[in-house]
Amino acid sequence: MKSRSEASVQGVYSTLTLLAFGLMFGACSPSENSQIGSESESILSSGKRITIALIPKKKGLPYFTSCASGAEEAARELGNVDLIYDGPTDGSPEKQASMIEQYALKGVDVIAVSPNDPEVVAPAMRKAREKGIHVITWDADAVTDARSYFVNQSTAQAIAYGMVDTMVQDLGGPEVKAQVAIVTAYLTAANQNIWIEHMKARMADTYPNLDLVAIKPSDEDQKLAFKVTQDLMKAYPDIKGFFGISSVSFPGAAEAVKQAGRSGEVMVTGLATPNSMKAYVQDGTVKSVVLWNTAELGYLTVQVGAALANGTLNPGDEQFVAGKLGEKEVAGDQVLLGDILVFNQENIHQYDF
């Protein structure tokens, strides 16, 4: 039906499209090796090689990227470790479980998971253990029978208590009466829900003067966290504090308080990486940010994984020598990272992640 010239134009177009998509693909593939890890640097290796799969809750979060940098360092130091760092970019627990199943089939030696939903991931972890793979958790724990060790930077309870305590301190002590609200990730986010449980318990037991007026989801959307905080401040004019308990809801909430011109009057606290909070800590909107040394967490995780695969870490051990970190305490089936970091105006500029 078409004229000849139009057909040839179509031909040119088609070649162009194919070229464009070819480029799109080509542009991404060369970098494939850089992520797979320390293959090139581990010529020193002695004995058998160990493959460790490090699975974050959500790939692409600066928090986990900084953990991965520590993990890579440990892999380099150990020499015989091939590190794979990959996780779902959308943070879907189902996809995380699928990835665990894949690595189990691939026959890696160690799978280190930061479970986004302990319940959904547990069957896949158990299956991997049946295949003789060392499954450990880091950053967040799973059902205890699904893993051998938990690299514990802080328990859910400690994190929750830490946030509530920080808030009370920022507000000026336990005797101050105040309305507070929580801006969470998704309503169904498993980790956040565990924290909320503990936060409620802490408020009920220790700080009866705190009145939790609302828990609002931000659906991992900074914009929504911003909007929800804005609305809550207007609907509850006496509100005095916000907990931003995910890495996007915290900066979103802080920005809303700042733009409302109520910095220093309405307190914001929560969990986030220092870089995204620097501006707010410096201008006083946020007094303190609770976190730990993420690079060390990744480092310790790889050390534990390698030790398990080498057979140098056994049940019943009470001490564990983790490379440059020195001796770390082992409590039952948990390896403790130790010290929590609290970022404030004095020290936040020292950290870059």
Place this chain on the structure above:
Amino acid sequence: MKTKWFSWLSHPESLLSCLTLVMLGWIYKEDPTFLQWEVQKELSTHIWETALMALPMTLIILTGGIDLSIGSTMSLCAITAGMLHQHGVPLPMGCLAAALVGLAGGWFNGWFITRLKVHPLIITLATMAAFRGIAEGVSQARPLSGFPKSFTWLGQASWLGIPLAGWLFLGCLALCAWIMHGHRLGRYIHAIGYNEVATRYSGIRVNRILLGLYCLSGLSASIAAILFMARRNTAKADIGAGVELGVITAVVMGGVSIFGGRGSLFGVCLGLVLIHETREFVSWHWSRDELNLLALGSLLILSVVFQQLLGHKRSS
């Protein structure tokens, strides 16, 4: 001879077959272990739910409609079964209730579409939010787990080397294929997609067929929900989030026209295979999830561009 070759290739199915073969060949060259039966069998557990829901979706898209609410229906069904189990109702009864909820959800969509003449896209966009919202509200966003061993066994068992879910899919596929090719209903479905008004005037009960299809879609979502629960031993309000996108991608990749009337179940099966193998192989081979998104998106666009270009060659 040459024109015949082109006309054969311009069918989406044959193009997809070639694409699948080329891809599998390339995968074999890169990493033969990936194509071992045991590996493939394990990995296939990730696709059965999507595949099951793709069947009614194919029929619905053939009529020119769409159902965006299946992911949310899944969560609602899972929550129904999970809550009932928690309150001491035997699990088979819970699953039955879940199936009824699925049917009801589908019927609700179908009722709006056939009676109030609301466009399927609009009503299923609304129920997509509403159903998941109800699931969240009823369950208070808590996970429900601890199902009996006999139930989770369903998610792991296999017969003749194929998982039970796979057999279920094959059974449903056979049924759908019979409807489409061996029953007059198949012709009617195509006819509705071509021209709904004309079909109505020819005395075919269009409304009844459409209502049935949306109910079927709801039912398939409930079965998918039960399969998911058996596989992951959890029922929660966030399961099935985004599943509708995967299902629709598979269906349109399989050459089913979004405007209705054109497409085949065979094409959809090929679409499912292509998407599944791409997704699994990219993370198997490169271990970079962001590449997965790039690969899937480019594959979809490339395959339709190919289809379109070869189709043009034929017509010119």
Place this chain on the structure above:
Amino acid sequence: MKDGFQGLRLGKWMLGLLKQRAAGLFCFTFLALGLVSLINPAFLAWGNLRDIAVQAAPVCIISCGLMLVLVLGEIDISVGSMMGVLAASMGAMVSATRWGLSPWIAVILTLILGTLMGALNGWLIAYLRVPSIMVTLGMLTALRGVTEVIMGGTWITDLPPGIRYLGTGSWMGLPICLWVCAGVIVLSTWLIHRTPLGRRIFAIGSQPRAAHLAGLPIQRVKFLVFAWTGFLTALATLVSVPQLSVVDSGIGVGMELLVVTCVVVGGTSVSGGTGHLSGVVFAVLLMTMISTLLIFMKLGENATYWSRAIQGLFILGAILLDHLVRSKKSS
């Protein structure tokens, strides 16, 4: 279409609105507004209304483009991922630790990039005749991957004040994004009612075959509309992303769904040919208001987990009411 000229006088305009498809929506919005201001009059405070408008502005800007796409009988579900790529690249451009370009250049480059992405969509759809749902579905997935690649696992936390001004600054007492949004609405109204292009869009959407026979440049119109949507997406990104200090990799997730919902709830026909800007604007306001409404109603802790259900029922209610009003009118 011919009702559009009644926009000159407010009274007539409202009457015209009631006659349009948006009537149900109009009533519903006011009903909801009235109800919530009875419960909590603070809702009607100027500051709150302004914040709602600011939140609605980016959605509204994109909806103006997407409405035209739907009127053409096509669809574009890639806008959310496009926003992600645009936000990431804009952030990378201005960030001192990445490329460190000046904000002016970044703004221009972002607008060009957005237009180019829209044009790529449009080119595949118009000239290669690939169905729009497939192209944009593919783009939705692929561009999300591109966003992750650009971000590379870290976020952009050092937006310079120049670019932040676009999101936080105001001019003559109104935030910049409201001015931009108003400009886009006026421009779209003009485009739809006063230009040949607008008439052609509606003509092609209502009867593509007839439009083809009448010699309308269908391919060019489609291409332009998709490119225009891309441009508007870039515009929306520029005024909304700098409202926040951190550019993360999840910007724009779900935006396509929100925009499509607004456009279709606003009475635009999914199969092409009809659509009213006023309805779309109302739908955008209603959709962005819902979650604020819920917070102001102070439903208590039990309602926390029901908020999504209530939002869904809200949309269902709007659809039902719209249906009732229209069936009344036709009988």
